[in-house]
Amino acid sequence: MAVPIPDSVDYVLLDEATIQARVQEMADEISADYEGIHNEDFLLVGVLKGSFMFMADLARRLTVPHRVDFIALSSYADTAESTGAVRLIMDTRADVAGRHVLIVEDILDTGYTLRYLYRLFEAREPATLRTAALLTKPDRREVDVPVHYLGFSIPDVWVVGYGLDFADRFRTLPYIGALKPRVYQK
Amino acid sequence: MDPQTLPSMFDDVERVLVSEQEIHDRIVALAEEMNAIYSDEDLPILVCILKGAFMFLADLTRHLQFRHEVDFMEISSYGAGTTSSGVVRILLDLASSVDGRHVVIVEDIVDTGHTLDYILRNFAARNPASVRVATLLNKPSRREIEVPVDFVGFEIPNAFVMGYGLDYAEQYRNVPYIGVLKPEVYQEGTED
Numbered sequence: 001m002a003v004p005i006p007d008s009v010d011y012v013l014l015d016e017a018t019i020q021a022r023v024q025e026m027a028d029e030i031s032a033d034y035e036g037i038h039n040e041d042f043l044l045v046g047v048l049k050g051s052f053m054f055m056a057d058l059a060r061r062l063t064v065p066h067r068v069d070f071i072a073l074s075s076y077a078d079t080a081e082s083t084g085a086v087r088l089i090m091d092t093r094a095d096v097a098g099r100h101v102l103i104v105e106d107i108l109d110t111g112y113t114l115r116y117l118y119r120l121f122e123a124r125e126p127a128t129l130r131t132a133a134l135l136t137k138p139d140r141r142e143v144d145v146p147v148h149y150l151g152f153s154i155p156d157v158w159v160v161g162y163g164l165d166f167a168d169r170f171r172t173l174p175y176i177g178a179l180k181p182r183v184y185q186k
Numbered sequence: 187m188d189p190q191t192l193p194s195m196f197d198d199v200e201r202v203l204v205s206e207q208e209i210h211d212r213i214v215a216l217a218e219e220m221n222a223i224y225s226d227e228d229l230p231i232l233v234c235i236l237k238g239a240f241m242f243l244a245d246l247t248r249h250l251q252f253r254h255e256v257d258f259m260e261i262s263s264y265g266a267g268t269t270s271s272g273v274v275r276i277l278l279d280l281a282s283s284v285d286g287r288h289v290v291i292v293e294d295i296v297d298t299g300h301t302l303d304y305i306l307r308n309f310a311a312r313n314p315a316s317v318r319v320a321t322l323l324n325k326p327s328r329r330e331i332e333v334p335v336d337f338v339g340f341e342i343p344n345a346f347v348m349g350y351g352l353d354y355a356e357q358y359r360n361v362p363y364i365g366v367l368k369p370e371v372y373q374e375g376t377e378d
Contacts, residue, residue, distance in 0.1 A: 060350075
């Protein structure tokens with residue numbers, strides 16, 4: 001039985017089949033690009049919490065061997081969003097030096113978080129450093145950061161599901177929905 | 187997909203123990219069991235034990251019809267393998283407090299039970315309203331300490347399994363089914 005669409009969701013922006021088909025295409029592209037790299041040397045780094053569902057679906061469709069790792073970040077409560085200062089809660093288990101690192105992100109918004117991750121990892125001298133993001137909101141971008149594998153470009157609406165939340169709700173919906181404005185405009 | 191047609195990362199698989207379709211069907215049934223127990227008002231927190239359980243969590247939660255939250259705990263053993271104390275390092279603790287909350291611990295596999303026992307003792311100290319355990323795989327023949335397991339995907343024999351989140355030396359986590367590793371791959375290692 002399908003999970004009913006919550007009242008707070010205005011409309012489904014990307015349905016399950018659309019997401020799954022696009023993740024497969026992304027996995028095919030990544031598999032082709034990383035063909036021939038030894039398992040030890042290809043590292044997927046998922047950014048918690050938001051990326052866990054994308055990571056699960058992307059990783060199992062890759063035909064090239066790789067390691068899976070996770071990183072947890074948090075923003076400082078007392079700093080404005082515009083500074084982009086983030087706090088590293090959990091670092092990767094694996095050493096990234098000399099390895100091919102692919103950051104797995106749910107959404108690219110202002111770009112500050114991804115810029116932080118690039119700086120963090122670049123200082124560790126990986127062999128290559130790329131990003132796969134399921135979603136991007138170009139209208140929200142404040143800093144220019146490269147994304148190498150992109151699922152969908154979406155308008156500036158509050159989206160939930162497939163890893164994305166509103167106050168920790170709606171994170172596990174199998175589709176991406178737009179939240180009703182009354183829910184977040186308090 | 188036939189493992190024979192897949193590239194080299196599947197060559198270490200001796201046989202498929204649980205297929206991708208079987209995993210999917212069983213997870214839908216597990217979600218139904220949980221849907222019958224929990225309501226929106228319970229608002230349980232599903233705690234995913236990393237790294238192994240991330241794929242199970244991703245598939246299980248998509249079928250849950252009650253409101254819930256997800257949180258993550260990453261643990262690592264001290265040195266090689268599990269000790270009888272079950273004590274593990276908590277590398278990532280929960281983002282939220284579970285005080286007074288209903289908790290479902292989501293595990294990939296319950297083996298000796300020592301690690302789960304330690305996790306349960308750790309959670310008991312946090313004063314949750316309730317704690318249940320969901321595990322994709324259960325190896326009862328390996329059990330050394332009794333632990334409560336409320337939702338079980340598959341009871342499996344004492345074979346060296348990998349895939350669907352489970353690794354051997356950080357390999358094979360992304361294999362979409364549960365496979366049995368060829369003995370020559372791990373004969374010089376020890377299982378977690």
